[in-house]
Amino acid sequence: MAEIRKVGVVGLGAMGAGIAQLCVEAGVETVGREVTLELGARAQGRIAHFLTRKVEKGTLTQAEREAAVARLVITADPSDLADCDLVIEAIVEELEPKRALFAELERLCRPDAVLATNTSALSVSAIAAAISSPERVVGMHFFNPAPLMPLVEIVRAEKSSDEAVETGFAFGLRLGKTPIRCHDTPGFVVNRVLIPLLNDCIRVLDEANVTPADLDTAMRGGAGWPMGPCELVDLVGIDVHVRATEALHSQLHEPRLAPPERLVAMRDAGLLGRKSGRGFFTYDK
Numbered sequence: 498m499a500e501i502r503k504v505g506v507v508g509l510g511a512m513g514a515g516i517a518q519l520c521v522e523a524g525v526e527t528v529g530r531e532v533t534l535e536l537g538a539r540a541q542g543r544i545a546h547f548l549t550r551k552v553e554k555g556t557l558t559q560a561e562r563e564a565a566v567a568r569l570v571i572t573a574d575p576s577d578l579a580d581c582d583l584v585i586e587a588i589v590e591e592l593e594p595k596r597a598l599f600a601e602l603e604r605l606c607r608p609d610a611v612l613a614t615n616t617s618a619l620s621v622s623a624i625a626a627a628i629s630s631p632e633r634v635v636g637m638h639f640f641n642p643a644p645l646m647p648l649v650e651i652v653r654a655e656k657s658s659d660e661a662v663e664t665g666f667a668f669g670l671r672l673g674k675t676p677i678r679c680h681d682t683p684g685f686v687v688n689r690v691l692i693p694l695l696n697d698c699i700r701v702l703d704e705a706n707v708t709p710a711d712l713d714t715a716m717r718g719g720a721g722w723p724m725g726p727c728e729l730v731d732l733v734g735i736d737v738h739v740r741a742t743e744a745l746h747s748q749l750h751e752p753r754l755a756p757p758e759r760l761v762a763m764r765d766a767g768l769l770g771r772k773s774g775r776g777f778f779t780y781d782k
């Protein structure tokens with residue numbers, strides 16, 4: 498198993514920033530790469546905010562917070578990832594940009610570095626096929642919000658080596674997560690079940706003529722969900738959910754996986770959920 502001293506996180510949106518936060522809190526030197534330094538600084542600000550909240554709530558000391566913040570280096574230059582032992586990709590959920598990034602990582606990183614993708618619904622094997630050493634590619638699929646959700650799925654692609662899989666698993670444990678091992682099937686474990694279920698919930702809004710608030714109350718109070726489905730899709734991002742269900746639909750062809758029209762219309766109108774300030778509900782940005 499590879500020893501992980503330094504980690505790179507590529508893409509510092511909601512998922513990438515959450516993963517970078519976990520890494521620095523676990524004491525790991527972390528390079529966070531964004532397209533621009535401005536976007537990187539924004540993610541750094543969000544991470545610093547959540548760590549400050551932990552100090553205010555007494556779950557982190559001020560000194561621990563300072564040390565964690567100091568472990569994060571923000572860059573826009575991919576060559577700063579060259580000496581990382583593990584790079585976790587969390588960029589846009591589209592195959593071609595991910596494949597291009599992995600090809601670049603193969604050129605830049607040491608041959609023994611493990612390359613992980615946080616893809617939620619694309620094939621890890623298809624991403625790995627972009628490079629000549631696919632054995633070092635593995636899926637590390639975190640859940641939103643990454644700092645709070647315990648699970649990480651460690652996905653074995655067609656050519657993943659045991660070493661890459663076990664390195665991902667051990668690193669998940671080091672981040673304080675509960676990792677599970679699974680194969681590279683569409684949606685892996687959780688999204689294979691959760692995405693069609695969320696689509697059903699959205700369709701029920703119109704079928705049962707129920708408001709989003711009442712649907713959420715129903716699923717919290719009648720099914721024990723910690724968060725209602727509309728609140729959850731707002732958290733994940735309407736655009737992210739539509740893209741994930743499209744990816745699953747194109748692989749599995751189940752009618753339930755076709756994106757609900759209501760979500761497509763919301764996405765097209767720019768109602769993306771929490772990140773845009775409005776989805777099913779409204780939020781302070």
Ligand code: 3HC
Pocket residue numbers: 515547550551616617618639640641642643644645646688691723724729733737741
């Ligand atoms: N990053 C870091 N810290 C965060 C955070 C984030 N994004 N969001 C909240 N926090 C911190 C905050 O400091 C917050 O405290 P504060 O509001 O006082 O500042 C603290 O965490 C605790 O937050 P809450 O009090 O809101 O915590 P709850 O006890 O209410 O639990 C929850 C929140 C864990 C999110 C719970 O509501 C839950 O389990 N919801 C379901 C989430 C879920 O199902 N996620 C999976 C989505 S599917 C997915 O991700 C797959 C992907 O492929 C699309």
